[in-house]
Amino acid sequence: MTRDLQRDAEDDVRVRPNRRGSRPRTKHRPEHVSAIPGMVLVVDRGRYDVLLDDGPRVRAMKARELGRAAIVVGDRVDVVGDTSGAPDTLARVVRVHERATTLRRSADDTDDAVERVLVANADQLVVVTALADPEPRPRMVDRCLAAAFDARMDALLCLTKADLADPAPFAAQYAALDVPALATVIRQGTIEGIEALRERLTGRVSVLIGHSGVGKSTLVNALVPEALRDTGGVNEVTGRGRHTSSSAVALALPEGGWVIDTPGVRGFGLAHIQPDDLIRAFADLDDVAEACPRGCTHAADAPDCALDAWVASGAAGAAGEARLSSFRRLLASREGNES
Structure with missing residues (x-):
């Protein structure tokens, strides 16, 4: 086969006009400036009931550009499409707002x-x-x-x-x-x-x-x-x-x-909670814990934990000692599933 004929054959293989998915990808996404904000009330098998701020309750699906990002009850979202709330209509969730909690x-x-x-x-x-x-x-x-x-x-x-x-x-x-x-x-x-x-x-x-x-x-x-x-x-x-x-x-x-x-629960995994994250919810204990050695778990068996010294000095008082005990009970609850 001559070089020209070989080149022509390769061109025939490479070119696939009208082939599905051949459209070049783009990083640009629609701004959806007319999207209406609302609150997610129900999540049901890939569909979301959203109460729009201006009144109607609509059924919506997640826009493709959101990918696999989870949408949960309580989320503040922006919705486009058919927002009439009429039966058999379906809007699209195009944005999820930053969560407060x-x-x-x-x-x-x-x-x-x-x-x-x-x-x-x-x-x-x-x-x-x-x-x-x-x-x-x-x-x-x-x-x-x-x-x-x-x-x-x-x-x-x-x-x-x-x-x-x-x-x-x-x-x-x-x-x-x-x-x-x-x-x-x-x-x-x-x-x-x-x-x-x-x-x-x-x-x-x-x-x-x-x-x-x-x-x-x-x-x-x-x-x-x-x-x-x-x-x-x-x-x-x-x-x-x-x-x-x-x-x-x-x-x-x-x-x-x-x-x-929420549905009744029989287990509540807490592997995502770290001791330093939990203690920040207790301002008095968190202040004392600043003197702890790096990597301190704040548990009862933690070496040189400043919380123990705080209690031993009497500065914590009876209330502080009880509070530390209760905090450590929460820490201990992270270990092992409840049977």
Whole structure:
């Protein structure tokens, strides 16, 4: 074959007009200056219910340019396309705003590379736990509080079924952490204590989290009557609650604010939380810890930890010693899954 003929043959192989994907890539992306901001209320199998700031609630998909970036309940996003909210219409989420807070959990306690973002932009975590039936699990509560403090969120304990056990001893375990607690009980079809909870939630974006069977969905239905969240009991054999909610959902409170109901949890990995990140949530302990040696874990067995010297000197006082003990309990909750 002559050189000219060979060149012609190679040209035939290289040129593929109208071939799919032959369009040159570009780094330029649409600015979407007319995009409408809103809040993600529900995430459902690749579709997002978004309440737009100007009123309509729309169903949307994620724009291709966002790639694999996760969008979660509570995210502030920008939406383009059909934003009428009419049935069978689909808009597009083209931007996700920077998050003020991010509530996360790891896949487990050993793999810090796999994190799951649960909720964005909430400012309060409400840990709901029953005082009995099912039995309370302080270790799980500790894990939830550690995640809240790491996310720089306020925390609140809501103790249900207070007719079955005295809430005071359980609440006392968290007094040194300045975590307020309130108790509820159902009597004659009404929930005593619901107004105190409502007052704590009004005007805020609060996440409710807890084991299945603790009464979380019952509380949500009382706070937002139109929510109609499924409720379930406790398995008599295992003593565990039955899952009733399969996905998180943000619900508007009649008095103002939002409550985000989450599925019942049975594990909460904290591999993503580092000791220095957690202690920053405790300004008094963080100030003392500045004198710790580099790499100090601040745990009870950490050599030359300044926190121990602080307590030993008497400068911490009884309250400071209790606070350090509680903080170290949260640190210890990072190790191993709760069974």
